[in-house]
Amino acid sequence: MSVGVDIDRLVVLFDDGGVPYSPTAILARIDNIQEVMAVIASAPGKVLITGGYVILERPNAGIVLSTNARFYAIVKPLYDELRPDCWAWSWTDLKLTSPQMGREAMYKMSLKHFILQCTSSESRNPFVEYAVQYAVAAAYATFDDNKKDALQKLLLKGFDITILGGNDFYSYRNEIESRGLPLTPESLSSIPPFSSITLNSSNGEKENSKPEVAKTGLGSSAAMTTAVVAALLNYLGVVDLEVYGGAHHEENLDVVHIISQMAHCIAQGKVGSGFDVSSAVYGSHKYVRFSPEVISSAQNAIRVLPLEEVIADVLKGKWDHERTKFSLPPLMNLLLGEPGTGGSSTPSMVGAVKNWQKSNPQKSSETWKQLSDANTTLEAQLNLLSKLAQENWETYKSVIYNCSMCQSEKWIEQVSEAISLEIVKTLIGARDAMLNIRFLMREMGKAAGIPIEPESQTQLLDATMNVPGVLLAGVPGAGGFDAVFAVTLGDSGNNLTKAWSAHNVLALLVREDPRGVSIENSDPRINQISSGVSSVRIE
Structure with a gap:
């Protein structure tokens, strides 16, 4: 697991009613921040430069480039300690936070059927919900009885999940124009990382407001789903993505790919070509889609079989997608x-x-x-x-x-x-x-x-x-x-x-980056904040 800083306590240093703290107060507060155990995964957005439409049918191929636009998922325990009576619990808690949307949703998750029940009034995120369900089910399907005891203890601590999308996934064109700035990358780079996404309100009621999400077409849902799945699978110990290029790295990526494809397809209500999820996992490559039956048969099985069994079968199924190494030529x-x-x-x-x-x-x-x-x-x-x-x-x-x-x-x-x-x-x-x-x-x-x-x-x-x-x-x-x-x-x-x-x-500021899903060493917002601190002069 990665060790990160509790960012929720750090952000307030620069958001105290619009009045910034003094440099001395900033440094003093940073010294008092507690470190918490967290896993942070990121996955890239994509650009499909060949294969539009024809990629839907095997054996037609497409070239998909992964980018430096990345979605992040931060997973940590919701509770520091377990109550003595927790072993009798059949449900655990999940908090899902999307700071850019101003959203925080609470869920109860069944530890028997992996069903999620939203207990708050916030709008739901089906991509994250299915990512959580299938990642937990994958852990149960993978572990033996001894490991399941440790898994149960970890699950009872609940999940605290934060999702963050790089600015490149969204359009900030209107904000640039409203500031009277020219339409240039320099203007775009002046917008702080992970900026809020404007919400439209319906009848002035916040609970009915929907995010006004103007996107740039980089595959935000696939990148988000993959980041959440990777973070959870790593957090639960199903995979170890922290050692890149290790003996089992490819096998670990394959597990992330399968669970991400499954969650993304179910969430969007159809079995797509899957190139966006594939590039989010593996990075830039030439792609030939998998046979849709591997997921459509699982969709039918979910209606009659326990989810743990279905996921076990999917992990053992015949995934016949093809990927060949590819990136743009030098220069x-x-x-x-x-x-x-x-x-x-x-x-x-x-x-x-x-x-x-x-x-x-x-x-x-x-x-x-x-x-x-x-x-x-x-x-x-x-x-x-x-x-x-x-x-x-x-x-x-x-x-x-x-x-x-x-x-x-x-x-x-x-x-x-x-x-x-x-x-x-x-x-x-x-x-x-x-x-x-x-x-x-x-x-x-x-x-x-x-x-x-x-x-x-x-x-x-x-x-x-x-x-x-x-x-x-x-x-x-x-x-x-x-x-x-x-x-x-x-x-x-x-x-x-x-x-x-x-x-x-x-x-846009997007460039090709052939790197696929990865585990990060720190919360991406820390770079933003620490750079602000380092620029403060203390007289």
Whole structure:
């Protein structure tokens, strides 16, 4: 387990009715903070750059990049000590806190059936609820009788769970504009980490208010579910994720993956492709989905069998998903831009495409095959670039640098020798593959009657790909009006940031980070607070 600081006692140092404490008082209070045992896990958001829609059907693959936007789950005991009569209890307590939403929900959890009953008036979070149920059931399904005694004692202390989402998961565009600031990454970075998310009130009643959550499409629910599952499984001793690369690390990740997929699918009410959860667990990779029956059969079994037995069967089930190591080639960067046109409903768009497939099977099958081939071509070009970089680093570095300063039609003019020419031709091949993917996605959208790449996005993406140093641009995942992505060469990201700002597009702070789920050493809010303390001058 990780040792962390009780952040709830620390935050008040900077929030005392709007009047900050003196530096001396801050340091004195920090000295008195008690350390508490806690497990803190984080999981990344994602960007699906190829595989939109076709990834729903095996064996079609998609390339999913994990990002530096991370969701955090902090798990610790709710009670420090057990009462003498606790062994007679058949229920334990759970407190779920979401500071950004201003929410704190209380639950009772059955230690026999793992049912959760919300005892407070706050709105419920089904993703966290199922994550808790299935993680605890996994512990019972995994442990022998001796370990179950220790597990029971730990469970009776209750759970205190806090969830935190990085700012990149949410849109703060309105806040930037209300401050009169320019739409730039610098303005975005001025917003404090884990800032509150605005709530709309209904009839002025707080209990009926709903979070006004404008999202950027990074897969917040999958990252949140995975972080909670990982923290709980580590806290309960089912897995040990603290030693990265250990002998059983992959097996531990597989357990986190299975329970996270199960909880996420049940919470959202359907068995999706699962690429978002997979990237939250494993990081960037090429992904082929699992056969949906492994979860749909469990859904049916839950109605008649104890949850502990169902989870045991799921853990032993045939998970035939495929993942192949992948990350962007060297000296290439992922950027995301928020157009400010609002998000899209992925389930409704997927439903429209499925209806089109049923009504026009021949045409849809042809488009499906062409799109899958185009995705494979782009993947092959990017992998070739990684290989060329490894074998000819100095030449590769020089080509990327030269191409980063001009538009794509001038790239070929920058080279003369054979290796340089091969690198440039591969860059152009990747661009052409992306243009083909975009064309096919637009055609599919027109046929299905949905805006997979709306006209406004088309204009933005065309302008983006004309910016010097931009290799690729597209709409991630299911498309629509979410943030667009681009892959830039070298240091050309500044060119794109300025170009997007001129088009009223906010460049986000998101970058590719191939790291998947992990255990953190400290509460992420401590960095924010300690940096504030270190900047205080004591005269």
